[in-house]
Amino acid sequence: MTASTVDAPEFTELTTIELFKEAMKFSAGHFTIFSKDRRERLHGHNFAVQVSITGELDDNGMMGDYGEFKRIAFDLCRSLDEWTLLPGRSPYLTLREDGPYVFAEFAGETIPFLRSDVQVLPLRNITVEELARHLCHRLVDEGKILAVAPIHRLEVKVSSGPGQLGAAGWRRGA
Structure with a gap:
């Protein structure tokens, strides 16, 4: 029996595209909380976002519409x-709303913010690790990215x- 006649295991061929466009960024204020009594002062960053998408190619040699991924x-x-x-x-910060x-x-300490300037995120801290996890969850949970391609x-x-x-990261079936 030659190597070409041996049944090869079935596998799905995958490819990855990387998106890191100039416009994939956001500017936001935050402070990192280090412990129950230590935090950074309020400051801001220009956060840059990169997204890697791995999936199957279609019959046309594409995973999906790049324009839709970018949008x-x-x-x-x-x-x-x-x-x-x-x-x-x-676990160290308590938030309460009162009027605006x-x-x-x-x-x-009590730190006041205008409600119209604040987004409270379902995170333990505002760090690059937590923001990456949050954005990954949103891509999956909102279903938009999964609806575009396999x-x-x-x-x-x-x-x-x-x-x-x-x-x-997120992996199908994990």
Whole structure:
């Protein structure tokens, strides 16, 4: 029996596209919480986002419509642009709303914010790791990216500056 007649195991051929366009970014204010009594001062970053999409090629040699992939990523970035981001699940930060204000209570301090300037995210902290995980979850949970192509894996990277990024991934069936 020759090698060509041996039954090869079936597998799905996958390919990956990487999206990291100039417009895949958002500017946001935040502070990182390090412990129950230590945090950064409020400051901002120009966060850059990269998305890796792994999936099957169609009969035309494409995984999907690049334009649609980019539109979804741009929309996700725009949804966070020019907000002060606060973690809604921090074990060390308590948030309360009163009229037009959100008050963040941390280590005996009360920090006031206008409600119209704040987005409370379902995160423990506002870090590149948590933001990458949040954006990856949104891509999967909202279903838009999965509706575009037969995707097997996603990876989202968020950087707050050169040489500093967090990454999170999703795998079909995992």
